[in-house]
Amino acid sequence: MASDRDHLATVDVPNPGRSASPWRHQESSSFARHVAPRDAHTASTNTKDLTNFLNSTRVESDGPATNGTGNFKPIVVGGAPAFAVDDGKEVVCGPLLNYRRMEGNVWHGSVLIVTKGGGKTQPFQPVLNLGRVEVSQDAEQGLQGEGFHANGAEVNQSMGPDAAIKSDHGIGITGTCLYSDPRNTFWVFPLTCDVLAVETKWAYSITEVRYQSATKPKINYFFVPAINESMRIMFHSCNGFSVGTDGVVKSVEAASLHSSGTRPDPPPEKQNERVVTTDTEIRTEEAWSGPALWNDVVRRHGLTPFHVMLGGGDQIYNDGIRVDGPLRPWTDIGNPKKRRDYAFGETLRQECDDYYLKNYIRWYSTEPFATANGQIPQLNIWDDHDIIDGFGSYVNEFMKCDVFRGIGGTAHKYYLLFQHHLAPPASTYTSDAPQTMEAGPGEDKYQLRDTYVAEQTFETEPSYIMGSRPGPYVAERSMNMFARLGARIAFLGLDARTERTRHQVNYPETYDLIFERLRHELGSAAAAGTPFTHMIFLLGIPIAYPRLTWLENVFSSPLIAPIKFLNRRFGFGGGVFNHFDGSVDLLDDLDDHYTARTHKKERNTMVERLQQICAEFSVRITILGGDVHLAALGRFYSNPNLHIPAAEDHRYMVNVVSSAIVNKPPPAAIANLLAKRNKIHHLNHDTDETLMNLFDKDPGDSNKTVASNHVTMPSRNYAMITENSPNNHAAGVNGPRGGDGEVATNEFDGNDGHSFLHSGEKNAGTKHKAAIPATHGKGNDGSLDCCINVEVDQHDREGKTEPYGLNIPALYYEAGKYGSNEHHHIRLHGSRPGTQPSTNASASEAGQ
Numbered sequence: 037m038a039s040d041r042d043h044l045a046t047v048d049v050p051n052p053g054r055s056a057s058p059w060r061h062q063e064s065s066s067f068a069r070h071v072a073p074r075d076a077h078t079a080s081t082n083t084k085d086l087t088n089f090l091n092s093t094r095v096e097s098d099g100p101a102t103n104g105t106g107n108f109k110p111i112v113v114g115g116a117p118a119f120a121v122d123d124g125k126e127v128v129c130g131p132l133l134n135y136r137r138m139e140g141n142v143w144h145g146s147v148l149i150v151t152k153g154g155g156k157t158q159p160f161q162p163v164l165n166l167g168r169v170e171v172s173q174d175a176e177q178g179l180q181g182e183g184f185h186a187n188g189a190e191v192n193q194s195m196g197p198d199a200a201i202k203s204d205h206g207i208g209i210t211g212t213c214l215y216s217d218p219r220n221t222f223w224v225f226p227l228t229c230d231v232l233a234v235e236t237k238w239a240y241s242i243t244e245v246r247y248q249s250a251t252k253p254k255i256n257y258f259f260v261p262a263i264n265e266s267m268r269i270m271f272h273s274c275n276g277f278s279v280g281t282d283g284v285v286k287s288v289e290a291a292s293l294h295s296s297g298t299r300p301d302p303p304p305e306k307q308n309e310r311v312v313t314t315d316t317e318i319r320t321e322e323a324w325s326g327p328a329l330w331n332d333v334v335r336r337h338g339l340t341p342f343h344v345m346l347g348g349g350d351q352i353y354n355d356g357i358r359v360d361g362p363l364r365p366w367t368d369i370g371n372p373k374k375r376r377d378y379a380f381g382e383t384l385r386q387e388c389d390d391y392y393l394k395n396y397i398r399w400y401s402t403e404p405f406a407t408a409n410g411q412i413p414q415l416n417i418w419d420d421h422d423i424i425d426g427f428g429s430y431v432n433e434f435m436k437c438d439v440f441r442g443i444g445g446t447a448h449k450y451y452l453l454f455q456h457h458l459a460p461p462a463s464t465y466t467s468d469a470p471q472t473m474e475a476g477p478g479e480d481k482y483q484l485r486d487t488y489v490a491e492q493t494f495e496t497e498p499s500y501i502m503g504s505r506p507g508p509y510v511a512e513r514s515m516n517m518f519a520r521l522g523a524r525i526a527f528l529g530l531d532a533r534t535e536r537t538r539h540q541v542n543y544p545e546t547y548d549l550i551f552e553r554l555r556h557e558l559g560s561a562a563a564a565g566t567p568f569t570h571m572i573f574l575l576g577i578p579i580a581y582p583r584l585t586w587l588e589n590v591f592s593s594p595l596i597a598p599i600k601f602l603n604r605r606f607g608f609g610g611g612v613f614n615h616f617d618g619s620v621d622l623l624d625d626l627d628d629h630y631t632a633r634t635h636k637k638e639r640n641t642m643v644e645r646l647q648q649i650c651a652e653f654s655v656r657i658t659i660l661g662g663d664v665h666l667a668a669l670g671r672f673y674s675n676p677n678l679h680i681p682a683a684e685d686h687r688y689m690v691n692v693v694s695s696a697i698v699n700k701p702p703p704a705a706i707a708n709l710l711a712k713r714n715k716i717h718h719l720n721h722d723t724d725e726t727l728m729n730l731f732d733k734d735p736g737d738s739n740k741t742v743a744s745n746h747v748t749m750p751s752r753n754y755a756m757i758t759e760n761s762p763n764n765h766a767a768g769v770n771g772p773r774g775g776d777g778e779v780a781t782n783e784f785d786g787n788d789g790h791s792f793l794h795s796g797e798k799n800a801g802t803k804h805k806a807a808i809p810a811t812h813g814k815g816n817d818g819s820l821d822c823c824i825n826v827e828v829d830q831h832d833r834e835g836k837t838e839p840y841g842l843n844i845p846a847l848y849y850e851a852g853k854y855g856s857n858e859h860h861h862i863r864l865h866g867s868r869p870g871t872q873p874s875t876n877a878s879a880s881e882a883g884q
């Protein structure tokens with residue numbers, strides 16, 4: 037059977053800009069660009085087309101005099117501007133704002149926009165105007181903005197109430213093309229902002245572009261902390277709906293705006309219209325109010341702005357590719373061997389590429405998520421739904437099939453573009469192009485036809501800790517991240533998906549690279565006199581969480597085998613088994629967990645290495661994790677028999693479990709079952725772990741859980757973390773060590789994890805100071821206030837939440853103060869000299 041590649045090699049490749057109609061006597065505007073383009077890197081920023089000229093005297097300015105609401109309108113024919121050309125100025129997605137790093141007194145970030153149309157060269161190169169905003173005192177409250185100085189000229193926009201905004205620091209940043217094909221072009225603008233002695237507000241706008249939404253802000257604002265302050269952090273995960281939410285599926289085509297590509301264009305009068313949503317999509321929206329919690333995020337950001345937004349994975353759900361997308365014929369194949377042997381040729385690759393592109397454009401343009409994207413700088417890792425549900429956790433023989441490797445590469449392409457603002461590899465995996473089937477620079481001329489791909493730069497981007505070799509199913513290296521979140525908080529994001537298999541999360545050498553980098557960064561900061569006191573460790577999945585080994589045993593039991601046979605032969609129990617490798621559908625989710633038996637050893641070793649980092653640098657590590665669609669608060673801590681107060685305990689690490697911000701939660705019965713399984717586990721002889729009693733009540737006046745469940749909350753949620761800065765001299769809220777007092781009189785001495793372990797946990801919940809806006813982050817002891825904001829009512833489109841708070845103390849570690857309590861440390865790659873091998877191998881397994 038001839039492959040797609042063979043077919044393409046034997047036919048004349050059509051002109052990508054050719055008119056679709058054989059009766060037209062004039063070629064399309066895209067053909068005009070094709071034959072006489074202007075290079076993307078030398079195009080003039082002053083391009084004016086005929087439409088703008090004709091409309092220049094008919095459209096009022098955007099200045100404050102008319103507020104842009106006059107009677108004059110552009111010349112239109114059939115709902116579209118007359119003489120409309122695909123001029124590369126129409127923004128179909130963005131702006132998206134990212135944070136990268138801080139170096140000295142310079143903040144580094146980037147802005148991304150996606151414009152309609154493109155190819156090897158571009159007719160237009162956008163410019164971003166960036167300026168530091170100075171606001172008059174009487175206009176400080178509720179300011180939306182009117183203008184700012186950029187390149188010495190004020191940019192006037194009627195965006196809100198009258199206000200005096202000015203800056204003498206404006207600069208123009210020319211966009212760099214990351215990727216462009218006939219459908220869309222990705223432009224990135226690198227930002228650098230000076231960090232001052234006070235918190236600063238920055239404004240940016242992009243000139244000469246058109247946004248599809250009439251309500252899209254022309255100017256966006258973000259905030260940079262003072263040089264001696266840490267960032268205010270927002271954390272979220274599971275930002276989308278799973279396939280089958282309320283028994284319905286959201287269609288990509290139904291909710292997306294048309295973007296030009298290989299598929300036929302709609303009639304001219306329909307090209308600028310949003311496709312009418314389907315009944316099933318409307319029912320999903322009504323059931324869960326869409327991404328309602330982002331309204332709450334935007335509200336809180338307006339009151340006290342976040343400096344960074346951490347995405348813990350599943351920023352987008354691409355699972356629909358197998359339900360109403362191009363993988364539907366593949367998943368409908370009943371024979372597992374035929375499914376494994378299915379080719380991922382060029383035609384299927386193009387269809388999957390188109391699906392991921394359109395799904396990203398649709399979701400990242402959905403309000404109010406889109407508003408947050410343009411105002412709060414992001415740092416993201418990815419997880420399975422950014423690719424497809426369970427990717428990496430199915431059996432190895434099936435994960436190695438062409439289709440999984442193909443969509444892994446395609447999803448990675450758009451993960452780099454949308455979530456990291458980086459150029460992707462020139463080509464992705466196809467089974468009919470041998471040069472793309474192994475890692476390396478295997479460029480495919482068919483994928484690069486009328487396509488521009490910038491040179492990859494993440495090798496030189498200091499934020500990334502790149503894996504040493506490609507992943508087993510995604511032929512790319514893992515992208516782990518380190519960054520400074522202001523003055524005293526470090527950040528480490530672990531890419532736990534690129535290298536994942538059913539039996540490993542990351543390669544051993546990747547852990548060595550990460551811990552080597554950690555020691556270098558923490559040591560350099562301490563040597564410079566600016567030590568980190570906290571480190572945020574971002575994972576896709578919780579690490580301190582109830583065990584579900586008993587459920588794994590059931591699903592892996594030989595008793596399941598006859599049912600699996602009946603499923604393969606007759607479709608019996610179809611909803612119980614997944615569509616990929618025929619295993620029990622929940623088994624891939626269980627295998628994803630760090631607490632799964634296949635990952636137990638790797639998990640324990642990682643936690644012990646983190647404990648060594650805490651002791652070596654006296655830094656408190658707080659772990660963030662999502663994935664499980666409910667809120668919880670796990671923590672590791674020293675065995676109570678060691679009598680170590682939490683403020684001096686290097687083993688005390690909180691795992692904030694915040695999930696999901698959009699996806700539906702599990703049934704209350706599941707949350708209650710997990711609460712009953714909340715035992716005290718023993719990581720090793722000296723380290724215990726369990727969930728904390730955080731939820732003193734259900735949100736609002738609801739009854740979501742049983743009265744005995746205070747540890748899991750099955751409601752949508754997100755978290756925020758703020759340092760109690762030592763510069764808050766007048767605060768007087770906390771003592772120097774969170775109020776723990778002396779060991780002899782410590783009221784928490786000897787407590788186990790079912791009780792509160794220090795004063796910052798006492799009264800945790802809705803009445804804790806960390807849950808109250810007036811006192812959240814207003815202390816001065818260097819601790820962190822953590823708050824999980826939980827949705828009150830899923831039918832409330834405003835997304836109102838109830839906050840649950842606790843305090844995480846800074847670490848005051850003194851080696852040897854509490855005796856020889858480090859005897860459990862094992863000899864690890866990169867461990868400190870003098871660390872003794874463990875004599876408690878069996879103890880490390882205890883309680884698992």
